[in-house]
Amino acid sequence: MDRDHINAACQCGGVTVSVTAGTTADVNACHCRDCQRRTGAPFGVIAWFAESGVFIDGETRSFARKADSGRDFTSHFCPRCGSSLLFSAALKPGVIGIAAGAFADPAFPPPVRSVWEQTQHNWVDIPTATEHYPRGRSG
Numbered sequence: 001m002d003r004d005h006i007n008a009a010c011q012c013g014g015v016t017v018s019v020t021a022g023t024t025a026d027v028n029a030c031h032c033r034d035c036q037r038r039t040g041a042p043f044g045v046i047a048w049f050a051e052s053g054v055f056i057d058g059e060t061r062s063f064a065r066k067a068d069s070g071r072d073f074t075s076h077f078c079p080r081c082g083s084s085l086l087f088s089a090a091l092k093p094g095v096i097g098i099a100a101g102a103f104a105d106p107a108f109p110p111p112v113r114s115v116w117e118q119t120q121h122n123w124v125d126i127p128t129a130t131e132h133y134p135r136g137r138s139g
């Protein structure tokens with residue numbers, strides 16, 4: 001790993017993502033049912049970056065669903081190993097989401113925002129979040 005970039009990858013390594021170091025990440029924990037089903041975990045954690053700082057290598061497939069806003073939320077996953085690695089939202093032009101876990105870095109910045117807490121599993125707590133929403137950020 002070089003110092004100019006931070007790197008993320010899927011399980012099999014077929015898709016890699018390089019982010020220019022110093023690009024600010026907006027890290028969100030989402031407890032919505034779609035993120036629960038998407039990840040298989042009680043919540044998803046996505047770091048959103050300006051797309052100008054994100055470089056993607058490898059083939060992905062995508063799955064789009066309607067977010068609560070009625071706009072598309074698209075997951076981009078590795079067709080070989082199935083890891084969901086990248087995200088785009090019609091509501092957030094110019095930014096790309098990267099699964100926080102794909103960085104495999106215990107020192108990765110923690111979530112600052114916790115959304116869809118109305119379906120949060122009752123043992124889960126996001127102590128680093130300074131913003132909490134029962135639904136989406138706008139709802």
Ligand SMILES: [Zn+2]
Nearest residue numbers: 010012078081
């Ligand atoms: Zn893969």
Ligand SMILES: [Zn+2]
Nearest residue numbers: 030031032035
């Ligand atoms: Zn969600």
